[in-house]
Amino acid sequence: MTRATVTAAVGTLAALTLLAGSAAARPAPEPAPPTAAPRLVSFDTCADALARLRAAASASVGPWGFQPGWRTGFATGGAGEPLALSRAGDGARAAQGATPEHSGTNVHEPGADEPDLVKTDGRRIVTVTGGVLRVVDPATRRTSGRLDLTGDDARPGPGEGSLLLHGDRALVLLRGSTPVLPNGTSARRPAGGPTGARLLLVDLAGRPALVGTYRIDGSLLDARLTGPTARVVVRSQARLVFPEPGDGATEAQRLAANRAAIGRADLDAWLPAYDWTEGDRRGGGRVGCDRLAATADTTGTALLTVLSFDLAAGRLGDGDPVSVAGDADTVYGTAGSLYLAGQRQRPGQLRPRGWGGPAGRDPGTAIYQFDTRAPGRPRYLAAGTVPGTLLDQYALSEWQGHLRVATTSGDDRGSRPTTESGVYVLTRRGDLLTRVGAVTGLGRGERIHSVRYLGPTGHVVTFRRTDPLYTLDLTDPAAPRVTGELKITGYSAYLHPAGPGRLLGVGQEADADGRAQGLQVSLFDVADPDRPTRLARHHLPGAGSAVEFDPHAFLYDPGTGLVALPVHDGGLLLLRVAGATIVPAGTVTHPGRAPVSRSLLVGGVLWTVSDAGLRADDPAGVAGPVRIAWLPAT
Template sequence: MTRGHLTAAAGTLVALTLLAGSAAALPHHEPEPPPSGPLRLVSFDTCAEALTRLRTAASASVGPWGFQPGWRTGRTPGGLANPAMVPKTADGARAAAGAAAEYSGTNNHEPGADEPDLVKTDGRRIVTVTGGVLRVVDAATRRATGQLDLTGDTGDGDRFGWSPDSLLLHGDRALVLVRSAAVRPAVEPSGRRRAADVPAGPRLLLVDLAGRPTLTGTYRIDGSLLDARLTGPTARVVVRSQPRLAFPDLDKDATDAQRLAANRAAIARAGLDAWLPTYERTEDGRGDAGRVGCDRLSATADSTGTAVLTVLSFDLATGRLGDGDPVSVAGDADTVYGTAGSLYLAGQQQRPGQLRPRGRLGPSDDTTTVIHQFGTGAPGRPRYLASGAVPGTLINQYALSEWQGHLRVATTSSDRRGVRPATESAVYVLTRRDGALARTGTVSGLGRDEQIHSVRYIGPTGYVVTFRRTDPLYSLDLTDPAAPRVTGELKITGYSAYLHPAGEGRLIGVGQEADADGRVQGLQVSLFDVADPARPTRLAQYHLPRAGSTAEFDPHAFLYDPRTGLVAIPVHDGSLLLLRATGGTVTRIGAVAHPGRAPVARSVLVGGALWTVSHAGLRASDPSGGTMLAWLPAA
């Protein structure tokens, strides 16, 4: 087995990974300590070598009852910009001849890396996927121009049992993402109807929008959808799958030792196909199927063998999906962060014998986050660039930020040896050197006994909110990657769960107010003055008792217009709250509600109108106060 960069030598495999370590074979007893040196990718020379590595890793990771609590059969479960408002014209996005109005795009983390969402617009048309139906609306005439039912027969004999939930838009083509789908085949090969739904994993649907919306291609792969990014015309979709291992069901009197031996025997019998994801696609009325080849698989020495990540690449400009040009790694991830030129995959490192349930809340004293960077500046398959690791856990993708060749990473770590876990947070600066993301600087000691609730980076400055009883908002100077430092701290009650830049020296926070003991008291929207890095202050606050907003955990639900100061966020009663944050004030200017109290999920600005989306339909309103201009029911 070899280490280092990818080469052109025959048999060297394309590498992706989320776990790294030494090249020594994995033992079946005490786990190896985490790697202390720079992380390096490991690639296989043969398929037999890949199978040996996966079997060894999975055998070391498995327990008497499977890999993790609740993991029994190994069946892949069914499932698949800095400023939010950037005025654009037809030069930035074209759907057909004619000029497009100014419009707001998806509230992406980074410019140049579009994120999937349930509504997209190019300034001329608005495209949504709600209730399993794709709808197209002409923004100028405020009329529906087409729709496509995506829950019915898709042309390959299957019917969905789950609805699409997001899409990416490029020119006249939409890539619709079905996060998970229980597909109902019309008949079994024997000719009988199948009695139950079949978990089918994520499904991708290519829709042509040039005329009447038309489904032109479908793609289905094992696993669950992690996330996707669109850079130029290229969509890259990250999928996580579990190996298909059939662990035996032993008699209830069997001992743990007998169960463990039986599970390891099942792993020893498994072929490479148990780990390699399968996919199916249809185009031009014809379908075929395939499996990710072993020449597209890689793993690291300390891979647990319990998950496989696959990155698919689709060029939407061609109007065809193809096979997705897949590459896979035996590794795990839960966070995807993208820029115009890079794709980062990050996840907790879990060493064999120390697996923890996915989704466990709170950091652990030995938790390490491993990060891998891939180049996405050119079309096609992403190119591996570097890997690195930092202590602690990420809160979400906003804990990561690439700036001037450096990656900033904010994490929370804890020491559980005492009666009460002692936590603190830090920001690490990593720099790519010789295939490794090497740590060049650290600022630690943030929010002792607290955890990170939100992070935002704006150029060379970082903002970190920690909370347990009060909310320290830390401002950080990250100009020197070797010497990041805290420049100021603001302590207030409550916390901000999402931070958004609001012009020079201003920051908007959306979160919860709290009393002196840390008990939450309802939604709060704060306007911060951060012009003086030594003294951040809160200029104004809007408080809505006993309320919350999806924008606290889903930034796509947040809308900000820097020209007018409009802030729009969904709230607990299903309406869209309209605020204005200007000067030093935050004031309520109105609200938008849909018929039947259908919860408003998203809002976009197109040509001076505020469009809101719910499962009941689309509404155009006056953004200055919410007066209705048009209503387009979903039915």
Template sequence: MKRALAMLGALCVCISGCTADKPRPAPSPAGPQPAPALKLVAFESCDDLLAGLRAAAQEAVGPWGLGVGRGGVWLDGATGDMARAAGGAEAKAAAPGAETFSGTNTHEVGVDEPDLVKTDGKRIVTLTGGGVLKIVDVAAKRVTGELSVAGAADTNGKRAAMAANLLLSGDRVLVLGYDYGGGGIAEDVKDARAAGGPQVTLVDIAGAPKVIGRYTTDGALVDARQVGSTARVVVRSTPRLRFPDTSKLKNDEARLAANRSAIAAAPLADWLPRWDAEDATGRHTSGQVDCAAVSRPERYSGTAMLTVLSFDLAAPALGGGDPVTVVADGDTVYANGPSLYVASDQRWRVAMPMARTVARPEPPRTELFKFDISGSGKPRYVASGEVPGWLLNQYSLSEWDGYLRVATTDADDQGRQTSSTVYVLKQDGGRLAEAGHVGGLGKGERIYSVRFIATVGYVVTFRQTDPLYTLDLSSPAAPKVVGELKITGYSAYLHPAGAGRLIGVGQEASEQGRVQGTQISLFDVHDPAKPTRLARHQVPKASSEAEFDPHAFLFWPQTGLLVVPLYQQQEQGALVLRVGDATVAPVGTVRHPGQYSVIRRSLVIGGTLWTVSDAGLQANDAATLAEQGWLAL
């Protein structure tokens, strides 16, 4: 998932320094200082909202605007998440008469995440690179339907959105599209459906697939989560401010004054996200987020808004999305079912110079915004908070028994000496307040992977060697490190593998920290004080998509089957392993025909292993890997 870049906040931290022998860290008042909790504050009226946005934007603006891109902010694409402790692909109950099956990997069981392939055990639904939805009958092993779901073209004939990921519920598919054109609706376009922006398409696949609704809005897609038939789609948007041409003004003071005047004249409509919904008959309904649906934390910049949209995939139409908006930025989404969090990693922001001076960047902090999604209706924005440092990804977040655990890496004032901390936060009214923290993890290193399982946390840091830390989080007020395992290389993704077992996917490395190839490790964490590595499998000079996208990882606990995509020089395929109680044994490699058939995902349906690439789908016997069929896409 790509990160959104905005032009306010802290400069990216440059990580350097060396790894030294470290004593086991422990909670200490000398660790990183916790940030004050962000208080939730409501706007009293539309006039209050406009006044607050103008004042915040005027404080943030510089002589050259709010950023470097058109419309004030430059976005680097889009970003971008029941057995409560279990993670990843679970055995799902298919329709009557069907066998169990896996989905693609997810963070929390019961919370689905958008991906390029979905299955219900009878059908496989996937997207081609050209935005064509394909429906595959699993039993017949053939394509039974297809539909182009690429976004509508804008007024210049340019494709506004490309289909990227899917969610599935019953006979409905929700297709999430991305706008790569630079952050949303163009300045001279008033009609939301004629321009870019995130596009959500609802497809009925009960018979021949057909589009029954489209929804377009301003901004960039951050991510989405689905519980039951309800999908929550998170979008970030920026104000559509029209700054004057200040290049001919004499100095920065004059430019700054002109920009502040432009902000003072901007109407509320320039901030509020617009949307357009199209039903199955082609009828359009357009609107804008109501100012009564907008909230804010106590401190905000007025340069970005986060909107959570809700869609019931079982409904006859998408509707207006029931938007709930916060004046904030965000790039990481995590949900566990009743709660949805959006985090803003300010490491990706760049401070703008004010006049002829450059303000010293503030230390990097991660802002957190909590929404209650426990029902199927409109979510509620309930709390905000912040912690020092930056996240790795959504796996840096986990809620357990009402406490949010957050793992971050932070740096000193010079951005040289790094260390990592796990914070435990508790909602207190409208605040996410700190209950406790444990710091000093991996001094001189940064986090490479995190996994929280019930009251235990696992954190991998790396620079030259890989300390795997085990954390006791049973007491939220006093979290502590209880174990540490030092090995070469690192795990970029951690996955629970049953009682007392943990799988790591990453890279082996030399004693000097030079990576040497993909490594799959099996850890014994039954005793958190004494983590050990039981077995490993290494593929020299190889890498795997699972190292940076956990959706590419498959572990089927019923048989111990483990599958990851593998890239090795001029060859690619899917590495298939069998994980035992203390072993990791190779089964073989699945390859698709064609030189550029890079396998991206894998699924287990009954006794068949399905692998998916841009070229097609292949079915292999899950036990022997004997080929059963190939479907070209």
């Protein structure tokens, strides 16, 4: 591989348009120093790309491969005002036949829809469960269409499917997987086999009909829909097969054999292959070298591929793929940006997933930003790092040209944890996300359990034995500061805006030793950032909710104060926020105690979804919800 320096010029990176194929600076052969930002570089030739990937993988491999269960084997896994129910304008109502008011998927940012197992546009409810896509007419409360998705060559696993909806098109996303071999490597996909992330394009204009499919090596990380453009992020592992040495082989011999295997591997071991169908037409290919970039300190063990699909076009095509030889586990999107973030790795320094380590050896989090304002392929903009590890996408927030990132650093193992948390403010300068401000030292000895940004204000919950809810003033990016702190027992695992100066928290009550005591829903008054208070709470001993780890399961209607969240006994708990109180409003259950996974509102009717079917209720009943209809899944 030719030696060259990594360019820092934003013009070169912009010219890549996330690697559109033009020549760019050749990658440096040595890893960047720990303090350097993980800039992306492209390659002059496929030979350069192969040499860089081989060198990185050789530096990362050990005598026993890439160590299954370590980060090389990743699991396959600023909002301002609260989101109100959709209200179509007069023109839209006329065009769509007076579409009723309806709730949407509970997403992090407006303008960036997220895939979920149920979607509605007010005219139809679309679900994907148990390998079947169903369409329900909420006006007649009847099933209007059904499409078996299992004929593609593999039945989706339980809870595997999710979907995005645009007009009369539904994009079904099936997570897929890459088989992992005993030595920690991943196998090649058998021809026509069921592995890999799969996408199914369904026409909903009449009876649901499959009009296109797409499959690519790897597993679905996440996706975002901005306008008609769906951008799907797939993570794939290097498909390397290491030899099995004979008995008595030393570790040095094993390492040499593994490196020799890497040295013989071609680009097919790294670059994801894909195939697609469009009616009777079929096609396929592999991500090209001109669509590949790498971080200067890539480990050569994983690739991220971003696919772009125009759902208004009625076809999928090849997805216009671009790949980065890097790693991430978090996708955060806004109406104009896409961020990929994850714990930073370096060759020869692979760490277990979620490893924190003492602050002095913190690997940090790498973040890559892409411009998604224009349709089609996203354009790479910049990269940066922050100390610590992320909880989830809610730890990130783009606001007025800055990115706020909340992380936890340090080691929480043992009786004397060294953890602390902070919020870092980054801005783009050229091709770098540069830190301009930070507030640190939050929750010493604790970890972040939830984050919510509301414009210039941030709210961070840390927990070990008690729950400090920190309020942060982020108005000045160069000088973020803590303005208030509320200590209560338990913690909130999810925070949701509930009107001006109000915040709802869903999590667990805990005793004085930090042991969970059951579901806790709290209403906070954060109007005075110096003195956050809790106005009310609802405690359900021994219970828990999927909302604690999946915000898509949460429903809040600001018009009526209705709160709906699944609980672990299988039912749906209804509450109402009324003034400064939280009032129980009943429960909804499905036959056979089938776990209710989602709830939504269409025209004032509460719809709940489970694998058993859909139920419609009037949520305004005096004694609780009143059942209107039941639509079984079979």
